[in-house]
Amino acid sequence: MSATGNASSPSGSPSKSSLPPGMVIGPDGKPCKICTAFRNWKPRTEKPKQQTQSSSQGTTTPGQKTAAMMAAFATGTGFASTSQQTTTPAPTPAPVQEQEQEYTRPANCPPDVEQLGSATWTFLHTTAAYYPDAPTMAHRVNMLSLLRALPVLYPCSTCATHLGEEMKTRPPDVSSRGALSRWLCEQHNAVNTRLGKERFECMVEKLDERWKDGPKDGSCD
Numbered sequence: 001m002s003a004t005g006n007a008s009s010p011s012g013s014p015s016k017s018s019l020p021p022g023m024v025i026g027p028d029g030k031p032c033k034i035c036t037a038f039r040n041w042k043p044r045t046e047k048p049k050q051q052t053q054s055s056s057q058g059t060t061t062p063g064q065k066t067a068a069m070m071a072a073f074a075t076g077t078g079f080a081s082t083s084q085q086t087t088t089p090a091p092t093p094a095p096v097q098e099q100e101q102e103y104t105r106p107a108n109c110p111p112d113v114e115q116l117g118s119a120t121w122t123f124l125h126t127t128a129a130y131y132p133d134a135p136t137m138a139h140r141v142n143m144l145s146l147l148r149a150l151p152v153l154y155p156c157s158t159c160a161t162h163l164g165e166e167m168k169t170r171p172p173d174v175s176s177r178g179a180l181s182r183w184l185c186e187q188h189n190a191v192n193t194r195l196g197k198e199r200f201e202c203m204v205e206k207l208d209e210r211w212k213d214g215p216k217d218g219s220c221d
């Protein structure tokens with residue numbers, strides 16, 4: 001994820017540090033909704049007491065910043081972005097009291113970057129787990145088309161850009177089920193690393209257990 005934070009701003013535009021925490025800016029310089037986790041997008045409607053107090057002292061809450069930024073875009077003044085994408089630092093976990101006040105999202109809402117990502121990884125890893133050990137030319141061609149389409153079509157543009165860069169340095173290996181599963185695992189690990197998440201051990205046995213066979217204790221049978 002490209003960074004942000006305290007970079008100085010171009011003339012007349014707010015600094016990156018004035019963006020709401022975790023908000024991702026797309027290639028067009030505007031906030032990218034499908035690139036942003038919902039918890040970092042939705043302005044908080046109920047403010048914790050402490051924040052209400054500080055806002056009366058002249059500071060702004062993340063929700064207020066979001067609203068101000070949206071207003072800037074709505075009026076065409078926009079937030080300038082110096083790189084193709086920008087992400088403000090993820091917020092530190094909120095205290096329990098604050099978390100309890102957070103908005104609960106209805107299940108039928110459009111996906112955010114996390115829901116879309118999780119669903120996509122599920123599809124890709126499962127498809128790889130059921131890919132033939134000895135794929136035909138048709139299998140290989142179709143799998144390559146599917147994977148090469150992602151950097152072009154994946155709705156989270158910043159994710160797609162990262163994936164495209166990764167695929168340039170490490171092209172897809174569609175030569176067998178094991179090779180494809182490991183390649184996908186490494187791609188997923190590249191994202192995990194970027195997001196500060198735990199890496200998965202890319203052994204076919206582990207991947208099969210997670211995406212095809214379930215644990216040996218039979219708990220998923």
Ligand SMILES: Cc1cc2nc3c(=O)[nH]c(=O)nc-3n(C[C@H](O)[C@H](O)[C@H](O)COP(=O)(O)OP(=O)(O)OC[C@H]3O[C@@H](n4cnc5c(N)ncnc54)[C@H](O)[C@@H]3O)c2cc1C
Pocket residue numbers: 001035113114115116117118119120121122125150154158159160162163184185186187188189191192195199200207210
């Ligand atoms: C192509 C792509 C690019 C993305 N790029 C970004 C991005 O740039 N920024 C961003 O914020 N989000 C990105 N995402 C979304 C991100 O990867 C996660 O899907 C999202 O943060 C939700 O994470 P999660 O913790 O629910 O688990 P996920 O990362 O969605 O993983 C789902 C499950 O997969 C298993 N798993 C984890 N790692 C591996 C692995 N290496 N191999 C096999 N199985 C594994 C685990 O059991 C895990 O519970 C991207 C998603 C995709 C598909």
